[in-house]
Amino acid sequence: MRILNEEETTLIKLATQEGIIEIQNRLRIDFKVKPADLTVHQSHRLSQIEDLLYTLFCEVVEDHGVLQSEYEQ
Numbered sequence: 001m002r003i004l005n006e007e008e009t010t011l012i013k014l015a016t017q018e019g020i021i022e023i024q025n026r027l028r029i030d031f032k033v034k035p036a037d038l039t040v041h042q043s044h045r046l047s048q049i050e051d052l053l054y055t056l057f058c059e060v061v062e063d064h065g066v067l068q069s070e071y072e073q
Contacts, residue, residue, distance in 0.1 A: 002062055012061065016054045023049070 004012070023046070027033045038046065 004058060004061060008061055009058075012054060012057045015057055016050060019053050020046070020050050 024035050027035070035043075035046075
C-alpha cells in the first residue's frame with residue numbers, strides 16, 4: 001500500500017462528492033425526496049455513506065496505484 005498524494009486525495013474527494021450528488025438526485029427523482037426533507041438521523045446516515053465511499057476509494061487507489069479521472073482533463 002502507498003500513501004496518496006494531494007492531487008489524488010482531491011480527485012477522490014471530487015469523485016465522492018459526485019457520488020453523493022448522484023444519490024441525492026436519485027432520492028429526488030425516484031422518491032420525490034429532497035436532501036432538506038431528510039431527518040437528522042437520515043442526514044447522518046448519508047454522511048456516513050459519504051465517509052465510507054471516500055475510504056473505499058482511497059483504499060482502492062492505494063492498493064492498485066491507478067487513479068484515472070475525468071477531472072484531470
